[in-house]
Amino acid sequence: MQNYQAPKKDTLFVMNDVFDFESHYQRLGFNDATPDLVDAIYEEAAKFAENVLAPINAVGDTEGCHWDDGVVTTPSGFKEAYAQYVEGGWPSMAHPEQYGGQALPYSLASAMAEWFSGANHSWAMYPGLSQGCIDTLKAHGTEQQKEMFLHHLVAGTWTGTMCLTEPHCGSDLGMLKCKAEPNEDGSYRISGTKIFISAGEHDMSENIVHIVLARLPDAPAGTKGISLFIVPKYHVDEQGNKGERNTVKCGSIEHKMGIKGSATCVMNFDEARGILIGAPNRGLNCMFTFMNIARIGTGLEGLSASEASFQGALAYAQDRLQFRSMTGKKNADGPADPIIVHPDVRRMLLTQKAFAEGNRALAIYCMQLVDETLYGTDADAKQLADAKLSMLTPIVKAFLTETALETTSHGMQVYGGHGYIAEWGMEQLARDTRICTMYEGTTGIQAIDLLARKIMGSNGELLKVMQTEILTYCASIREHQQFNVMANAIQSHCDEWAQLTGEIGLSAQQNPNELGAAAVDYLMYSGYVIVGYMWLKMAVVAQQKIDAGEGNKDFYEAKLMTAQFYFDRLLTRTRSLVSSIRTGSDNLMNMPEALFKV
CATH class of the missing domain: 1.20.140.10 (Butyryl-CoA Dehydrogenase, subunit A, domain 3)
Structure with a gap:
């Protein structure tokens, strides 16, 4: 395969020229995040993606991870690449200085996540899961919990996971059975099995901090009775020092279709010591x-x-x-x-x-x-x-x-x-x-x-907020007559989008199945329109650059031609989505279950 190249030029075009991140960062107080600094960081990130991660991508797929009595070994080169990642300070970029972070913006760090994943999807999942664990602790942890865990997580010497689903409940977390029983010292004994835990066990970090959903003894049924707990692989004292091994163990790793270099684990908690994070029975909110x-x-x-x-x-x-x-x-x-x-x-x-x-x-x-x-x-x-x-x-x-x-x-x-x-x-x-x-x-x-909770749940207000931005932009570029056809297409789609939403809402009042029947087509329709809006913005900026004689003319001309292709051949896919939505739910729900047989 052709060697992977980080799309730095296109990323910076979107950040600098389309969305003016320089002003955005200054307005938010990130005065150090100048275009020169961002460019320098991205240059090094591109080198790491291309020269360190990409060469071991196929290795990870061929070797996969290996499990032996709870011990998981990652593919050749993964551990060494992670050590370079930590040494380079990449894990700490967007986190507070008080925990050893560099206090740079979330967006600056996140744009690079695409490159790392593009170079090596399996490897990128290990640090990727840690970021969510860190964010959960920052948002809901006590000051003591933050001091215990965040310094190591931000440095990358410890990694994190999120232990949600169980064998019987899938995405229906209201059914989960993992239990948490209180200890006299205020901690909890966590018992149960979690499945599909990415990076649940591996050899790349000194400790693994699991964020675990479980039920307290007196918890109400369903999603209202779920609490959230911190359960580290190794016990951690109040000063953040690693202690003895906790009673959480990887029971097995999954044999998967892909991302074979990423350890997808079955995690068994056998009265493992955990700490409540957030309020009792508010785990889903956290x-x-x-x-x-x-x-x-x-x-x-x-x-x-x-x-x-x-x-x-x-x-x-x-x-x-x-x-x-x-x-x-x-x-x-x-x-x-x-x-x-x-x-x-x-x-x-x-x-x-x-x-x-x-x-x-x-x-x-x-x-x-x-x-x-x-x-x-x-x-x-x-x-x-x-x-x-x-x-x-x-x-x-x-x-x-x-x-x-x-x-x-x-x-x-x-x-x-x-x-x-x-x-x-x-x-x-x-x-x-x-x-x-x-x-x-x-x-x-x-x-x-999207459709039931966000759009219908807000009585269409969230859709109006997004459409107001889009329609305002379309009106603002009317002097650029060459883009009127594209702007008209986006505007007419916005009108149709609102009309479709109203039609679905009325139908759902009579038959709630109409929401489920329309939902995926509605989401894809929404995606095509939103991305069309993005292409319109990029096309306008590309033409402005050409008119001003700035930058690489070939790059901007390619933008204009790709935008035209999108509007001609991809945005038009919304026609079939509209037709499908308007057929309703009967063609899905009329067949009795007994007829679903070979």
Whole structure:
């Protein structure tokens, strides 16, 4: 496979030119986060992704992780790469100085997460889970708990997990049975089994801090009776020193379709000592601090796969000779033309490129919103950012991962039969990415969250907030007449979006199944419109750069052409989604269960 290259140029284009992160950082008080500093950090991050992580990606897939009586060994090179990651100070970038962090913005660090995942998805999951653990402790831990755990977690010498689901409950956490019984000293004995715990056990850090959902003895049934606990692999005293081994052990690791270098563990808690974090029976509320950030992170994993697959497919299409162009020879001295001359190969490559770059813009836009919610001082601006983020998070998680399934499939298809062969790396991308639509809540769960909880739950107010921004922008660029067709397309989609929402809401009053029947198509429709808005913004900026004679003209012209492709061939997919939504739920629900048989 073509060597992975971190998309630094495109990331900085979106951050600097489209969303003006320099002013954004200054307004939030990050005066040290100048464009020069960001560029220098990203230069080193790109080197780490390309030179350290990418070379061991295939190794992780071939070797996988190994389990022996509770001990998990990661693939060759993973432990050493993690040591370099810690030594380079990467784990501490976006965390407070009082815990050893560098106090840089969330967005600055998160943009690099795409690159690390693109270079080596399996490896990137180990530090990725730690960030959510840190955020949960910062938001809900006591000062003593923070002192005990955050210094080591921020430094990266300890890693973290989130232990949520159990064998019988899947995503329905109201069914979980893991129990927490109080000790006389105020701690708790945690007992039960958790499954699908990424990085639950490994050999890369000195300690692992598990954030665990469990029930207190007198807890009410369902989700209202869930509490959250800190359960470290090794006991930790009040000064943050590591002690004896706790009674939590990895029972096995899963044998998976992909991300084989990431240890997915069954974790057994046998009266393990834990500490309550947050209020009793409020564990789910605390957990969503972790989950919302994790869902954006999962969207970044999908984005990273789209980028990596595009890079591999593009290099192959430029080199592979097959057949002649329909319009005459393009490679007169060779036996055939490179396959990039063929329209269908172009269709696949441009689809990959349009999703990778459009989805990146959406992800970075959401990172900017997260910054506002974390560091902003204007109450109204924080509330507005939180409202937009509430709506966009399920879209980022689901749309970026569902489109990644398509782009990685195209990557294999461009290679033809070679795409199915392991040595090229394209089939690994497809396998690794398949999980992204499922964990942190499946696409269906994200869709219900968007349509039922966020849109209908707010009586459409969250949709209005997002549409107001989009329509205001479309009105603001009317003097750029060359973009009127695109702006009109986005505006008409916004009108249709509101109309669809009203139709679904009315139907659901008569039959609640209408929400579930429409949800996934509604989410995908929303994703296509939002990413279309991102492409419109990028196209306008690209033309402004060309008109001003700034930067790389070829880069900006490619933006304009890719934007046109998106509007012509991808945004138009909303037509079939609208048709599907309007068929209602009867074609799904009329068949009696007894007829579902072979």
